[in-house]
Amino acid sequence: MTARIPALTPERATAIRDAYAEVQRAKRLRTLGGLGILIALCLVAAGMAEVSPTRFAEGIPRFFDYFSNLVPKLSLATFWADLGEWYWGLKRWTRLLIDTILIAYTGTIIGALVGGYLSFVAAGSLNRVKWLVFVTRRLLEFCRTVPEIVFALIFIVAFGLGPLPGVMAIALHTIGALGKLFSEVNENASLKPVEGVIATGGGWHAAMIFGVLPQVLPNFVSYALLRFEVNIRGAAVMGFVGAGGIGQELVTAIRQFYYSDISAILLMIIATVMVVDILTEKLRHAIIGREGH
Secondary structure (H helix, E strand, O other): OOOOOOOOOHHHHHHHHHHHHHHHHHHHHHHHHHHHHHHHHHHHHHHHOOOOHHHHHHHHHHHHHHHHHHOOOOOOOOHHHHHHHHOOOHHHHHHHHHHHHHHHHHHHHHHHHHHHHHHHHHOOOOOOOHHHHHHHHHHHHHHHHOOHHHHHHHHHHHHOOOHHHHHHHHHHHHHHHHHHHHHHHHHOOOOHHHHHHHHOOOOHHHHHHHHHHHHHHHHHHHHHHHHHHHHHHHHHHHHHHOOOOHHHHHHHHHHOOOHHHHHHHHHHHHHHHHHHHHHHHHHHHHHHHHHHO
């Protein structure tokens, strides 16, 4: 036996239809109001930033002209000669690119080790000294908030030009970034192994090494590899301020309008980042797969 749905009276149907129309009208008004506020805020921001639509329109053709100048002139008849002329500084650029990779690698290793240690101190579930947790978290925030290039400029003043300021700048920023990620992983670790180590007479460091580290190590390695990719790009930028690597050669070519050199160096950096990205991605998947197994 099926239940019978009572029919609506005309007055009730009209009331429901009017209520629905009112809800839709209010929704449209809220949407239009929010859109109007967004447009007004954009206009205010554009005015405060002195954004000129005229200058923007005039600059678009120059923007595309600059990139068209970067395209090298290659012909099939003289391809190898043109290619050799395009990459005339291949040996020097390769050496500088290797320096960039080493700067990123060294900075990542230092940052991962120091950030890994501080992550245990910053984990509230593992460290009962609340003021120390607070201070460590603020320190990590400072390290990851200040851009690497600012750290590099400070270290260049202190230690002079070269790879050392770049390594130190990347290491400091990596400490803050990885320390934050590692501490979140630590807080999700099981405390039973920690209690077991402490019950056998182990101290806090022993509990972290034998109770927590085996649980979180695969995630630590995965995050460190991901950070290494980011640091390669950061190390290339470090050269803009004289912190070593391929970036110093790139900024020189940009300032002197050596368009073919700019495109050649950029392609080398892009290719390097792509290769490193592919290799680290495969390694991360292997680690995560082994952890799941």
